[in-house]
Amino acid sequence: MTLLVYAKERFSADFAGPARFRRLDRIVTVSNARAVTICLWHGIALVLAVPLIDRFWDVPTFETYLPLDSQWFLFGVGWVLLALSVPACGWVEDVAARRRPRLLP
Template sequence: IGPEWAEQMAVPLWYIRAYLWFVLLSPLLLKALRALPWPTILSPIALSALLETGWLSVPSWRIDSALVDFGAFGACWLLGMAHQEGILQRLPRYLVPSIAPVIGCVGLWYMLTHGFKPDHDLDDIPFAQSLWSFATVLLLLHLSPSWSQWPRPLRRWDRLIALFNSRAVTIYLWHNLCIVVAQSLWDHLWNVPLLEQNVPWLLESSWPLLAVVWVLTVGCVLCFGWVEDVAAKRKPRLWPNGRRGGRGGAEGGRSGRHR
């Protein structure tokens, strides 16, 4: 499947490191949030700005990488905690829709004026990512409805949403390797003369490749997804789509709201 498979498999592991630090620091962050709500929420963005401008430098690239991730996404984590604590609900209703788009636009402006190229993304400019992510999450939490069940147009997707919520980490960690494997296998089909001569358009299309990626990802969910249940102290399930004794809609709805 090519020599780069190990590197590609390691790419998503930054998520585990960042998530672990967020979980370990959450008790301290919660105390700080209750004492000084907005200075605490905005502190990761300030950290990201200091790292971006060079006013704060760390000799170890491993520590620097962890701090960059915390600066980029820490404010989003704290916004979720603030939402649960009722801090965001105490803001005037007009405030978030007024300032969130402005903050997001500042993030996009910074991105466009600091070396963004067509083949890049926000990961390459952490400070811009911190502003854009903060603004987006703040606005979504402001608009987030409280439902006892899914609205009728969304109920058809209830089981799929419940599955994605229950296996989000598994899908994220394994999808990159699935893409590498699928791409490598698909490239070998060009060595089949019958396919190369008669259906080159099929081999050039990305849609069949996407289907293969999803098939492999589903296989990873079946093989490894149960670990998420064990980590959450739930009974391991093979395919947790929310259906339990004919009450799949209610279970999936609750799962969708809480993640």
């Protein structure tokens, strides 16, 4: 975040370009609306990804075709778990802010 603020000031960068793409704009909107949830759950998602991947080693097909020992696979599984935690727990942010709870903003 600090790098983005620095780049905006230093290079007069305009970050309005990604807003033209609807899906990317939607991802940024949801990320901003669920920033606290993402901040609280990202570490837990990465910690839970490790035992989940350990269970994948017991399935011969997964062991053969998935890169289970790769850090990038761990990173991907962590992102999937984080994506699941946003709709599961994000509504609590709305309740705390005294807004009407929504699954995805």
